[in-house]
Amino acid sequence: MRIKRRYSEQWMHYKVLPPELRERVQRYDQYKWLETKEVDVQSLMQNMLEDIRRDIKQHLCLNLVRRVPLFETIYEWMLDAICERLKPSLSTEKVYMVREGDLVNEMIFIICGPLEIVKTDGGRSGFFNRGILKGNDFRGEELLTLAMDPKFGLNLPPSTRTVKALK
Numbered sequence: 001m002r003i004k005r006r007y008s009e010q011w012m013h014y015k016v017l018p019p020e021l022r023e024r025v026q027r028y029d030q031y032k033w034l035e036t037k038e039v040d041v042q043s044l045m046q047n048m049l050e051d052i053r054r055d056i057k058q059h060l061c062l063n064l065v066r067r068v069p070l071f072e073t074i075y076e077w078m079l080d081a082i083c084e085r086l087k088p089s090l091s092t093e094k095v096y097m098v099r100e101g102d103l104v105n106e107m108i109f110i111i112c113g114p115l116e117i118v119k120t121d122g123g124r125s126g127f128f129n130r131g132i133l134k135g136n137d138f139r140g141e142e143l144l145t146l147a148m149d150p151k152f153g154l155n156l157p158p159s160t161r162t163v164k165a166l167k
Contacts, residue, residue: 005029028092041088057083064109067136070144091115091165098139098163103156107140108163115139118162132166139163 008029012022045053061083065071071079086109091097097108100120108115115133133139142157 024092024095028090028095031092032090035090054080054084057086061086061109064111064136064138068107068138068141068144070141093165093167095165096162097165098159098161100159100162102159104140104143104159105156107138107143110135110137110139113137114166116162116164116166118164119160120162133163 005026008025012025017025045056048056058080062079065079065082065086071082097115098104100118110133113132113134115137117131117133117139119129121129139161142160146157
C-alpha cells in the first residue's frame with residue numbers, strides 16, 4: 001500500500017494536481033483499500049471458471065436486479081445474462097456518478113449508500129427536486145424503456161438527474 005501511495009503521490013505532483021483534487025484521489029485510494037484490502041476484484045473474477053463467476057455474480061446481484069419492475073417477470077436466463085454484465089464500482093464522498101445532461105450509458109445498482117439525486121429541469125429557474133438513493137435502489141431505468149423501443153438505435157438519452165455519492 002505504501003509503495004502504491006508513493007507512486008500516486010509522485011504522479012499527482014508530476015501532473016500538478018490542485019490540493020483538493022489530490023485529497024479526493026487520496027480519499028478514494030484509502031476507501032478502496034479499506035473496502036477491498038487491495039484485492040483486484042475484476043481481475044479475480046475474470047480468472048475464475050465461468051460457472052463459479054456466474055454463481056458469485058448471481059449471489060451478489062440477483063436480488064438487486066429483481067427489484068427493477070421490468071425485470072420481475074423475465075426469464076431466469078435473462079437475469080443471468082444481466083448479472084453477468086454487471087461491474088462493481090466504488091465511489092467516495094462527493095463524487096458525481098452522473099450529471100444532469102450527461103448521456104445515460106449504464107444503470108446504477110446501489111449496494112450501500114447513500115447517494116443524492118438532484119433534478120433541476122435543465123437549470124430552469126425555481127425548479128429543484130432532491131432525493132436520496134440507498135442500498136437496494138437503482139438508477140438509469142430510462143435505458144430499459146428505450147431498449148424496448150425498436151426505433152431506439154444507438155442514441156443514448158441525456159440524464160435528467162445528477163447522482164452524487166454522499167458517503
